Amino acid sequence: MTKKSAQLLIALLILSLLTLTGCASSELTLEAIQKKGSITIATSPDFPPFESLENTDVVGIELDIWNIICDKLGVELDVRQMAFDSILPAVQTGKIDAGVAGISIDEKRQKNVLFTDPYCLAAQAIVVTSTSPITCKADLADKNISVQSGTTAESCCMGEGYTFSSYESNNDAQMALTSGKVDAWVIDDLTAAEMVSAYNEDNPGSPLIVLPEAMTSEPYAFAFAYGNEELVGHINAIIDEMIEDGTIASIFEKYGLIYFSPEK
Numbered sequence: 001m002t003k004k005s006a007q008l009l010i011a012l013l014i015l016s017l018l019t020l021t022g023c024a025s026s027e028l029t030l031e032a033i034q035k036k037g038s039i040t041i042a043t044s045p046d047f048p049p050f051e052s053l054e055n056t057d058v059v060g061i062e063l064d065i066w067n068i069i070c071d072k073l074g075v076e077l078d079v080r081q082m083a084f085d086s087i088l089p090a091v092q093t094g095k096i097d098a099g100v101a102g103i104s105i106d107e108k109r110q111k112n113v114l115f116t117d118p119y120c121l122a123a124q125a126i127v128v129t130s131t132s133p134i135t136c137k138a139d140l141a142d143k144n145i146s147v148q149s150g151t152t153a154e155s156c157c158m159g160e161g162y163t164f165s166s167y168e169s170n171n172d173a174q175m176a177l178t179s180g181k182v183d184a185w186v187i188d189d190l191t192a193a194e195m196v197s198a199y200n201e202d203n204p205g206s207p208l209i210v211l212p213e214a215m216t217s218e219p220y221a222f223a224f225a226y227g228n229e230e231l232v233g234h235i236n237a238i239i240d241e242m243i244e245d246g247t248i249a250s251i252f253e254k255y256g257l258i259y260f261s262p263e264k
């Protein structure tokens with residue numbers, strides 16, 4: 001190694017150390033984000049009615065909730081888009097302030113990220129074609145299933161020992177079913193209902209069906225990095241108030257949904 005490349009290597013090492021320590025110490029307090037003037041959230045807008053794209057805007061239940069949270073905190077909402085399986089790592093490393101993507105609280109994730117209080121309750125559902133012999137969870141044992149990468153649908157199928165293929169977006173997981181690549185698609189219930197009804201409107205001759213048997217019960221919350229407990233405390237107070245005063249229920253109603261509040 002030449003002297004010059006050794007110097008370059010040392011400079012790079014110092015830089016990466018600085019970046020690492022910078023991340024670890026960038027605590028998001030209420031005061032810090034108010035000074036910054038905004039909060040940056042990441043989402044995967046392939047999850048209606050929680051988040052989807054309307055032209056280039058991300059819209060949905062969670063955006064409505066976050067617009068209110070940001071109003072109350074006195075900051076602007078800055079929305080970034082990324083694949084679902086990149087969101088929690090980006091939260092953990094401090095690249096973004098919060099993950100807002102219909103994220104279910106689960107024990108494994110709780111080791112890595114700090115969840116807010118949950119704001120609703122969902123479940124994993126099974127979607128099949130109308131001609132499918134699959135009518136319940138027990139029929140999935142020897143079948144091929146599609147799921148979105150990094151989701152609880154994926155970990156649920158893994159836990160059950162099912163054969164599954166993971167797709168980066170929910171639309172691709174749906175297409176795997178409609179094109180006959182897989183026999184079933186596992187996805188969160190409310191999104192299943194929304195995506196299936198949109199699909200069936202366009203394809204009345206070959207509709208999809210959401211089976212009535214739920215596979216899990218999962219509370220949704222927002223994910224922050226550990227170290228941000230003070231800010232999350234303020235956000236929890238806002239979420240709890242929005243649950244209690246019916247704000248969240250009325251947002252669900254706006255999207256034509258019945259609201260199930262989570263157990264805390």
Ligand code: ARG
Nearest residue numbers: 044047101102103104151152
């Ligand atoms: N609730 C599920 C999970 O946490 C799925 C979330 C998928 N979200 C999305 N925006 N595509 O894994």
